[in-house]
Amino acid sequence: MEFGWTPQQQAAYDGALAAARSVLPDGFGTAEYYTRDHWRALGEAGLLGASVPVEYGGGGHGALDAALRFEAFGKGCPATGLVFAAAAHLFACAMPIAEFGADAVRKELLPDLCAGRLVAANAMTEPEAGSDVSRLATSARKVPGGWVLDGLKNFVTNGPVADLCVTYATTDPAAGHLGLTAFAVDTGTPGLLLGEPFAKMGMLACPAGTVEFRDCFVPDERVLGAPGLGAVIFQQSMGWERACLFALYLGLQDRLVEQVVAHVRERRQFGRRIAEFQSVSDRVVDMKLRLESGRLLLYRACWEMDRGGSAVLPIALSKLQVSEAAVASALDAVHLFGGRGYLAETGVEAALRDAVPATLFSGSSEMQRRLVAAELGL
Structure with a gap:
């Protein structure tokens, strides 16, 4: 049983701590929202793609090595909301794409997600469905070439500024948790509406709001995994999030x-x-x-x-x-x-x-x- 870090892990932690202390300019107020410059700095520091495979622009680290980097940023960056936004982006969005997306989708999205050129939001929670993910009111009906999504998501971290949403919808209401499907949706897609940022108690550097789908068409290639695997994909992402975030x-x-x-x-x-x-x-x-x-x-x-x-x-x-x-x-x-x-x-x-x-x-x-x-x- 080994309780110590390897020299490489200690060096990685020290480097991440130094980066965390320099990512925000002097005078940045923790009540301010992060900017795209802050986001790209996180990408340059390797935080946004820490656990994404190297072939797609990430660091290729496992859970423990990714966690060490987020621990360092949590200590060194006083804007906790910014670090939280980065963790949600990576573990709840980039990792589902890395583990379940088609190879073409991985190649299209992951390099920009890891580099900080894109901001991702995880749109799962709904006004009437928080912990019980088997009761999602957001629906997706099959049409030629894809799916049409309708519904409202709530408490979406990064939602107001996101370029991409990883979202979940009911595709088979009779199948319970086996009737959910995961999608990666560009926020510029017609029918996808981003709400204004909530006024929150904490995490003030991170904007959060609603995401609404109104007859929003998503092509088949943006389904993650396969129809009906949404609950499996979500629980896998929650494993990453609950441990590493x-x-x-x-x-x-x-x-x-x-x-x-x-x-x-x-x-x-x-x-x-x-x-x-x-x-x-x-x-x-x-x-x-x-x-x-x-x-x-x-x-x-x-x-x-x-x-x-x-x-x-x-x-x-x-x-x-x-x-x-x-x-x-x-x-x-x-x-x-x-x-x-x-x-x-x-x-x-x-x-x-x-x-x-x-x-x-x-x-x-x-x-x-x-x-x-x-x-x-x-």
Whole structure:
């Protein structure tokens, strides 16, 4: 059993951390949306195609090596929404195309997705269908040469600025989860409408909104896999997302621990450094414990993915632990900074707002508990 990184992995992490710290210009506000220049910088850093095969312009990395890079960006880039947007683009859009798209579609789309010349959005969630993907109201009916899509998607990360949507629609209502089909759709296609960005609590650098399909024709070659494989494709992408995307929250927690340690060493109250008060040091220890526990679970989940083992249980445990820990530790950081933690200048309050949705997207904490219970035979 090996717990250390190889020299190559350490070098990759260090390089990604340096790139993360330089990707945003000085003065960039975390409430601003990212620009195409930011996006291309992520592509140049290798983040947008980390796990895409080299032959299609990606880095060719497995789950663990991709996660290390997102962990570095989560630590080094204060605009968590930008890193989240990149992860959603890669794991929920580029990877389904890489693993299930026709070769011509891979050659057409993946190089531009990896380089940052295209922005992709995953359009799955609907107003009445979040966790239950077998009840999608969006439909696709077969016509000569392709499919016609109708329906509304909600909470679409990157949606307002996307060039491409990976979306899912019901093609056989009687077949339940076996009646879903996945599509890769250009957003310039007639009948595809992008909504305005939502006003959100956190992840402010990342625009999210609705995507609507109104008699939107999609050619047969843009079907991913085959008709009826949509649920399989989605669950595969969720494996990538729940394991690798949440590495950015390890980076966020790592950043918070460093900030808090520096603060409590320097801050003095009642003639003493506040680090000397047991109630303070206990909170810092709890933050570190959550970080390292989540890190071990996430690396284990990625290791299982890379070795081709059954990863449902470790991925669910990892997602649950890391997301819950991010919220708890960000709240601890606010408490430890006191009044300053409530001010925007420290970035601590932004970390808390960015952490809250981690327990909701990619399957809520409640859904992860149901997955774990099922894997235990309960």
